[in-house]
Amino acid sequence: MAPRETSEDIARTRTVSAGAILGNRADLRGYPYRLLCVVAQHGIGGDQVTQAVAAAEVLEAYGWELVTVSEFTSNRMVYAVLRRR
Numbered sequence: 058m059a060p061r062e063t064s065e066d067i068a069r070t071r072t073v074s075a076g077a078i079l080g081n082r083a084d085l086r087g088y089p090y091r092l093l094c095v096v097a098q099h100g101i102g103g104d105q106v107t108q109a110v111a112a113a114e115v116l117e118a119y120g121w122e123l124v125t126v127s128e129f130t131s132n133r134m135v136y137a138v139l140r141r142r
Contacts, residue, residue, distance in 0.1 A: 059076060059077065059080065059082060060082070061077070061082045061083070061084065062074065062077040062082060062083045062084065063084055064084045064085060064086055064087035064088050065087070067083065067084075067085060067088055067093075068087070068088055068089055068090065071090060071092070071093060071094060072093070072094040072095070072096050072136075073085070073093065073094075073095055073096070073112075074095070074096055074097075074098065075095050075096065075097040075105075075108040075109050075111070075112035075137075076097075076099070076108070078095060078112035078115050078116065079108065079111060079112055079115065085116075085119070090141075091140060091141045092124075092138065092139070092140055092141075093116075093121065093138075093139045093140075093141070094136050094137070094138055094139075095109050095112045095113060095116070095136070095137040095138075095139060096109070096134055096135070096136055097109040097112070097134065097135040097136075097137075098133070098134050105128070105133075105134070105135035106126060106128065106135050108135070109126055109135045109136070109137040110123070110126065110137060112137065113126075113137045113139055116139055120141055120142045121139040121140065121141055121142070122139060122140055122142055123137060123138075123139055124138040124139060124140050125137075125138050126138075
């Protein structure tokens with residue numbers, strides 16, 4: 058089982074994994090910033106985009122809105138940038 062991502066860890070890096078959001082293993086209650094990056098690292102291209110966008114949709118229910126999604130082929134990661142409303 059993957060470890061929980063604490064609000065301190067998330068605040069330090071300003072990122073949270075899509076897997077932690079989708080697996081209910083992320084604690085954003087103490088997150089102090091307005092912008093957040095959801096990172097999808099596993100899968101291939103479309104799978105990563107799907108994970109990142111699905112995690113963004115989960116976070117919409119908690120006051121976050123999707124700003125943009127970017128794919129970086131050099132490190133095979135997808136970032137969804139969200140803004141707290």
